[in-house]
Amino acid sequence: MHHYLLALSLMGLVTSVSAEPGNPSGEISPDNFSIYGHVEKVALIPDNSKLPADIEIPALLDTGAAKSSLHARDIEVIETNDQKLVRFVFDDHNGGQHPMTLPLVKKVSIKQASGKQVRYVVRMGLCVGDHYEKHLFTLSDRSRMTYPVLVGRNFLKHTALVSSKHKMTSEPNCMVDG
Secondary structure: OHHHHHHHHHHHHHHHHHOOOOOOOOOOOHHHOEEEEOEEEEEEEOOHHHOOOOEEEEEEEOOOOOOEEEEOEEEEEEEEOOEEEEEEEEEOOOOOEEEEEEEOOEEEEEEEOOEEEEEEEEEEEEEEOOEEEEEEEEEEOOOOOOOOEEEOHHHHOOOEEEEOOOOOOOOOOOOOOO
16 A cells, blocks of 8 residues: 555656646656755845845745745835825844835745645745745744745745755856846
């Protein structure tokens, strides 16, 4: 029975990888991905007009987390010109306070050991190594966590393999069109 479940799991992995837009050939190969450590310096780029990125910070690359998360405090939803925005302060755990106002993408319900929590979702540029994308982050209180930024599978699944043995293997080095 154990072998049958393992075979079904592997078939699901192959099916999900072949269906990914970032892997049109469907080939499972380390050559299709960059390899990073479980902790890497990343660049947050809240606004393309402020390039180069003004926030470079160590982040946890967590394959166990479905979504990426950003430490935010003083979260406030505001409405201007028929658009909902989220105003918050990103605290980088190194004394840096970065006020941001970004469009509210959506609200999501996150399951945790302590129960469900509703979080706001924003989109901003994220650079890991040489991979850049406009990326979705949930806003949460990560004040008790070592790293204020958690990069989850929603970013990693198309771009990276994560080594639990290594950390700080690359610097953010992305080419971003304004």
